[in-house]
Amino acid sequence: MGSAMRAHADVFRAGSASAVGSAGAVGSGIAAMGWAELRKLRHDNLDILTRSVQPLLWLFVFGTALRRNRLLSGGVHDYRAYLAPGVMAQAALFIAIFFGLAVIWERDVGQLQRLLATPLPRLAIVLGKAAGAGIRALAQALVLLFVLAVAGISIRWSVGGILGALALLVLATGGFACLSMILASLVRTRERFMGIGQMVMMPLFFASSALYPLAIMPAWLRVVAHGNPLTYEVHGMRSLLLGVNAGGTLWVDFLFVGTFAAIAAVIAARTYPRAIL
Numbered sequence: 001m002g003s004a005m006r007a008h009a010d011v012f013r014a015g016s017a018s019a020v021g022s023a024g025a026v027g028s029g030i031a032a033m034g035w036a037e038l039r040k041l042r043h044d045n046l047d048i049l050t051r052s053v054q055p056l057l058w059l060f061v062f063g064t065a066l067r068r069n070r071l072l073s074g075g076v077h078d079y080r081a082y083l084a085p086g087v088m089a090q091a092a093l094f095i096a097i098f099f100g101l102a103v104i105w106e107r108d109v110g111q112l113q114r115l116l117a118t119p120l121p122r123l124a125i126v127l128g129k130a131a132g133a134g135i136r137a138l139a140q141a142l143v144l145l146f147v148l149a150v151a152g153i154s155i156r157w158s159v160g161g162i163l164g165a166l167a168l169l170v171l172a173t174g175g176f177a178c179l180s181m182i183l184a185s186l187v188r189t190r191e192r193f194m195g196i197g198q199m200v201m202m203p204l205f206f207a208s209s210a211l212y213p214l215a216i217m218p219a220w221l222r223v224v225a226h227g228n229p230l231t232y233e234v235h236g237m238r239s240l241l242l243g244v245n246a247g248g249t250l251w252v253d254f255l256f257v258g259t260f261a262a263i264a265a266v267i268a269a270r271t272y273p274r275a276i277l
Contacts, residue, residue, distance in 0.1 A: 001146050024122040030118070033128025052143050055091040059083060059144075060151075072212050076242060078155050085165065085237035086210030088144050089230060092137035092169055094178035097201045100184030103272075104193055116272075123269040128176060130265065134170035134179035141169055155241045157174045164250075165240040168257060172233040175261030178268040185271040210234050231255040 063080035066072055073079040107110040115125060145162070148155060183200065187193045205211075207221060208230040214222050225231045236253030238244045 006046055026121055028124070028127045028128065029129050030124055033125070033133060034131035037132030051091065051095065051140055053146075054094070055087040055140075055144060056147065058087045058090070063087075067233055070197050071097040071216060076244060078154060080151075080237070081242060082154055082244070083211065084148055084153060084155060084232050085241055086208075088141050088165075088169060088177075088207050089172065089208075089234045089237060090210055091140055091144070092173040093130060093176055093201060093204065093230060095136050095140065096133045096173045097197045098194075098195070099129065099177045099178050100180035100193060101190055102129075103181055103184040104190050107134075116125075121269075124182060126265055126268045127174070129181065130174035131176040133180075134173045137173040138166060138170055141166060151267060153241070156243055165215065165237040168233055168236045168240070168254060171254075171261055172229060172257045174255065175229060175264045178261065181268040182249070182264065182271050204228060204230050207231075209238075229257055229260040246270035 053114070059080055063083045066079045073082040076082040103112065106115070116122075120128075149157075161273055179200075180197070183196055184193060187196060207224045208226060208228050209231065214225055214231070217225060232253040236250055239250050239253070
């Protein structure tokens with residue numbers, strides 16, 4: 001009996017070591033690929049500035065035109081402040097959805113095949129690329145926050161609120177980047193991916209609370225919005241940055257977005273090898 005117990009203990013220790021090693025490999029892969037994306041970003045500062053043009057147009061043209069509209073602003077005195085979290089989320093969504101283009105390009109030049117030949121787990125590769133998208137979204141969000149401060153658009157400048165909103169933004173961006181990688185594994189050309197990316201991104205954006213409160217939506221659109229991860233991302237960011245609560249709770253926003261990101265990552269890890277076929 002003592003031998004059996006020792007055997008079970010040895011199996012448990014081996015399994016634990018294997019699990020720790022696997023988790024370590026995933027963590028190392030994420031860190032390595034995230035650092036590589038950060039280095040690329042350091043050498044391409046213009047990319048962040050050019051990508052910031054579209055959200056700034058939404059904020060200062062669309063937002064200024066409807067600045068005093070109380071129906072759209074959800075009780076906030078300045079519609080630009082109400083719009084700011086939605087614009088940040090939309091800009092990050094744009095980065096994430098078209099991140100799959102990099103997968104198709106890597107396949108075309110043979111880089112993807114070399115990456116899949118490394119000992120890195122597929123999940124580490126997927127999460128590393130998702131982390132890269134999150135880093136780009138974070139950099140862009142910091143630019144937009146700086147613009148909000150300079151323009152005097154009133155949000156709650158608390159450390160906890162800012163960090164929480166940025167964390168939720170990065171988590172959602174990673175989830176949408178995984179969704180983009182799933183789409184990239186199913187199409188063969190960059191041109192086709194561009195069309196599918198637009199078809200996915202625009203309904204996600206407009207069928208959410210990014211531009212307007214859920215309360216003013218027709219009933220059918222409200223049902224769609226309640227199943228949209230972008231709605232929970234924007235709602236959570238709005239709660240943290242403005243103190244505006246449209247009936248939900250913050251932990252539900254994090255739970256929904258986190259669950260979406262986890263499911264998308266698992267599916268992307270399974271479909272990712274198909275991108276080389």
